[in-house]
Amino acid sequence: SQQGEEDPQALSIQEGENATMNCSYKTSINNLQWYRQNSGRGLVHLILIRSNEREKHSGRLRVTLDTSKKSSSLLITASRAADTASYFCATDRHSGGGADGLTFGKGTHLIIQP
Amino acid sequence: DAGITQSPRHKVTETGTPVTLRCHQTENHRYMYWYRQDPGHGLRLIHYSYGVKDTDKGEVSDGYSVSRSKTEDFLLTLESATSSQTSVYFCAISAGFEAFFGQGTRLTVV
Numbered sequence: 083s084q085q086g087e088e089d090p091q092a093l094s095i096q097e098g099e100n101a102t103m104n105c106s107y108k109t110s111i112n113n114l115q116w117y118r119q120n121s122g123r124g125l126v127h128l129i130l131i132r133s134n135e136r137e138k139h140s141g142r143l144r145v146t147l148d149t150s151k152k153s154s155s156l157l158i159t160a161s162r163a164a165d166t167a168s169y170f171c172a173t174d175r176h177s178g179g180g181a182d183g184l185t186f187g188k189g190t191h192l193i194i195q196p
Numbered sequence: 197d198a199g200i201t202q203s204p205r206h207k208v209t210e211t212g213t214p215v216t217l218r219c220h221q222t223e224n225h226r227y228m229y230w231y232r233q234d235p236g237h238g239l240r241l242i243h244y245s246y247g248v249k250d251t252d253k254g255e256v257s258d259g260y261s262v263s264r265s266k267t268e269d270f271l272l273t274l275e276s277a278t279s280s281q282t283s284v285y286f287c288a289i290s291a292g293f294e295a296f297f298g299q300g301t302r303l304t305v306v
Contacts, residue, residue: 113293115293115294115295122300123299123300124200124286124297124298124299124300125239125286125288125295125297126297127294127295127296130293130294170238170239172295175241175254175255180290180292180293180294180295181227181246181290181292182244182246182252183229183241183244183254184239184241184295185241185255186231186238186239186240187238188236188237188238189238
């Protein structure tokens with residue numbers, strides 16, 4: 083079963099605007115990760131946030147984690163056409179920190195309109 | 197890009213035939229994974245390996261087997277391909293946390 087579920091399923095915004103995607107998960111976690119997938123390509127790791135962290139930044143990316151609500155959000159600021167992609171959240175399958183694989187949500191498809 | 201190569205990149209095969217997909221890494225990572233990606237399901241773990249000759253099942257392992265005889269190679273075999281195994285297959289490697297993915301293999305079973 084899916085651990086993470088992204089919301090919305092699809093998002094279309096104008097270039098320069100901010101994009102926010104949300105992820106909800108069901109069981110307790112050690113880490114939560116976000117990945118990007120461009121059309122026809124493999125997934126690329128964006129950022130990892132640990133369960134004892136509330137917020138993390140990487141360039142134009144900001145990730146928050148609320149373990150009490152079992153939710154995370156990914157904010158992309160000042161969006162660019164190159165940000166058009168699908169974005170997935172992923173959690174550890176078990177408490178082992180991801181070594182035995184990740185459980186992915188179904189993704190948010192983000193389209194940046196020029 | 198992480199040193200991961202999947203082969204073949206595309207394959208069409210007939211129902212009932214065996215198929216083997218190969219994943220090769222140059223990063224010397226301990227952990228290797230096979231996922232499949234289908235519309236409406238996201239990525240689902242098929243099998244993974246935590247060392248040479250050490251493998252375990254993921255959530256959708258029925259109809260698949262794997263082997264890892266060398267650190268750098270992880271093979272996925274569909275023992276008797278079915279139409280439900282038409283999918284995009286991704287190999288991934290990890291040192292324990294973040295995963296690095298290959299470009300994928302698009303498999304069509306007709």
